[in-house]
Amino acid sequence: MEELDEYPCLGFAQGEHNSFYFAEEVLSTYQYKRFIRANDRATLLNLMVGLNGYTLCSGILCEDLNGKDYCAVKLKSDERMTIGYISRKDAPLSAIGQKYLEEIGKYKDKSLG
Numbered sequence: 409m410e411e412l413d414e415y416p417c418l419g420f421a422q423g424e425h426n427s428f429y430f431a432e433e434v435l436s437t438y439q440y441k442r443f444i445r446a447n448d449r450a451t452l453l454n455l456m457v458g459l460n461g462y463t464l465c466s467g468i469l470c471e472d473l474n475g476k477d478y479c480a481v482k483l484k485s486d487e488r489m490t491i492g493y494i495s496r497k498d499a500p501l502s503a504i505g506q507k508y509l510e511e512i513g514k515y516k517d518k519s520l521g
Contacts, residue, residue, distance in 0.1 A: 412462060418446060418456055418462065419463065420446065
């Protein structure tokens, strides 16, 4: 992480009462020298380009949605990120839930891990 210390790390704020276990970034307890938290994704992406910053995320990037100004680079770390979903045991998955699983499945073989 020392190589990144001169660049600002950007994190996505999910509110005051969010759970540590549902953080979008890996290494969320690391003490960064420069850390900026944004509460909307567009601001986070603009700051990443404007400040030459970075974020620690799944590495799943959608060029159609975010453009081509971003790239994913594997972090040298033993940390693992699990992406999943929570549903009610006795309720069918909604149409949007099904679509989420379809879309996330497209990235299964493109993992940086």
